[in-house]
Amino acid sequence: MKKLFIALGMLCFCATVSAQGDWESLFNGKNLKGWKKLNGAAEYRIEDGAIVGVSRVNTPNTFLCTDKTYGDFILELSFKVDEGLNSGVQFRSNSKPDYRNGQVHGYQYEIDPSARAWSGGIYDEGRRGWLYPMTKNPCAQKAFKPGEWNKLRIEAIGDRIRTWLNGIPTADILDNADAAGFIALQVHGIGDNAAMEGKTVRWKNIRICTTDLETEKMPEICCLPQINCIPNTISEREAAQGWTLLWDGKTTDGWRGAKRADFPPSGWEIRNDMLCVQKSDGRESANGGDIVTTRKYKDFELVADFEITEGANSGIKYFVDPDMNKGEGSAIGCEFQILDDQRHPDAKLGVKGNRKLGSLYDLIPAPDNKPFRPGQFNTARIVVKGNHVEHWLNDVKLIEYDRNNQEWNALVAYSKYRDWPNFGNSESGYILLQDHGDEVHFKNIKIRELK
Structure with a gap:
């Protein structure tokens, strides 16, 4: 150096x-x-x-x-x-x-x-x-x-x-x-x-x-x-590094409803270079519903800029299997929690803060001294390589873990996911943006597949 x-x-x-x-x-x-x-x-x-x-x-x-x-x-x-x-x-x-x-x-x-x-x-x-x-x-x-x-x-x-x-x-x-x-x-x-x-x-x-x-x-x-920093674009250098847009900034191409074949007709909107979850009643996946990518991903690095409105709840999920939950509520997968820790009650639930911003929801807590910028866009990064996974926020690593092992299965057994077979152990899955009934904005959603 x-x-x-x-x-x-x-x-x-x-x-x-x-x-x-x-x-x-x-x-x-x-x-x-x-x-x-x-x-x-x-x-x-x-x-x-x-x-x-x-x-x-x-x-x-x-x-x-x-x-x-x-x-x-x-x-x-x-x-x-x-x-x-x-x-x-x-x-x-x-x-x-x-x-x-x-x-x-x-x-x-x-x-x-x-x-x-x-x-x-x-x-x-x-x-x-x-x-x-x-x-x-x-x-x-x-x-x-x-x-x-x-x-x-x-x-x-x-x-x-x-x-x-x-x-x-x-x-x-x-x-x-x-x-x-x-x-x-x-x-x-x-x-x-x-x-x-x-x-x-x-x-x-x-x-x-x-x-x-x-x-x-x-x-x-x-x-x-x-x-x-140009919204929803891939630079020459990013392209050379293998990055592509997961959302093009203009259309709903590449995305569909988690529990439907097409994109939700309501509940989501494209506004000012942002993909926005519209405000409803705060219930999980009860308005427009979650959206997922139209293809699965295995080893990847995902980045997405998100902006939380006051008191909002949402999330970015991966290893999602939309067929696992056909009933009410969100589709099932590992979740990078997006939350207003100061105002949303979910921050006080779970165990040791494992439902706060940046956490692996209901499983592994992110530290309290994370570099969150209230009222601004923040960058989530999720890195998956084999069984190793990392959560990053604004270029600071929050958590990392390994799955498909005894320790992981024991962790899942003491979480809300205990009843979902083989949770988090799939080789690949869909990527999901969550509708939790609160207004949240996304942009600059990019991915590169790792070899």
Whole structure:
């Protein structure tokens, strides 16, 4: 890993030396001409040719924004941040009266001096949350230099956004949420923490290039993990890795009702790039009913983004046999539980929390300190390889287990599935999205079959 880290840095350095683009300075080193402050009351001043942001208690995130907006560009600057003060650089960001009364929202290059070390990651401020956490690229977490000047680079060209920190590539995403917006320097809110008041973050050597970007951009680095944030699409890299869409984002192709030959005529809808379970009376599979894939899967990796409305219950099931339960209720299979743990009563049932979000429902509990993002989309991942199964949430492994053994059968014997023959031991099965009578949204449902 260390050799890869050094090699990537050398590659970026060589590309920088050969740059040919025309660059424009965004800061004259003397005053804040061309910039304006939005949202909070933190202070911005000029010291020694740098913009200095100063934290202040009891004020929200504060942004110093360019008057001009930028679409495709390459941005470079140097920053230095006090220990403990989170910050960031906004780009392609906006402030609109009809969006949360002018709250700044859009892409943010993270500046994170904490032990988490997510500097260089990409966050969607005021909207979707993390797009590229640095758990995706852990070798770059050592790039940040505490107490020193650090150099960032952002390339935003079309739907492709890439970032660097001190010459080390940090993030790579595909996204089409915003094509243009302002650049902004953030002083993060500190709440009422008086010990943090007066902490500073500094920026200097702020320059941008908007021409000849194809000749100026860094070379491709295929070993850097890429995240595709464009809804319901498969990128070239994903296709090469064997990923396909399990839901195409437009039709019901590939899906049917769990207890019928066609797709349910009601209870489900396609809305704003989402496949939505409609709200009914909270009963299990009593409205539109569960839906399942039209074919079975054996060894696979499945990902799906889900959004829980307040108090909602749903789930993603696998190894499903729709013929096992012909009566009322949901089809039978292993379940990645989707639940509002704070508001739905099911969270208090079962044994030791085994009906909470991310759990193998009624069998194995997920930890309470899971990385759930309330009010946002979260990513479930289920990995099945032979008898080994894993549940992941937002790139954090929650549980793993092995089936088709004595321990598994004993676990099932003490669950609600005890009366279903050979539960969870099938070689293959259908994948299911559950209708539990609550509104839940799904998108970006993708699968790759493992060999």
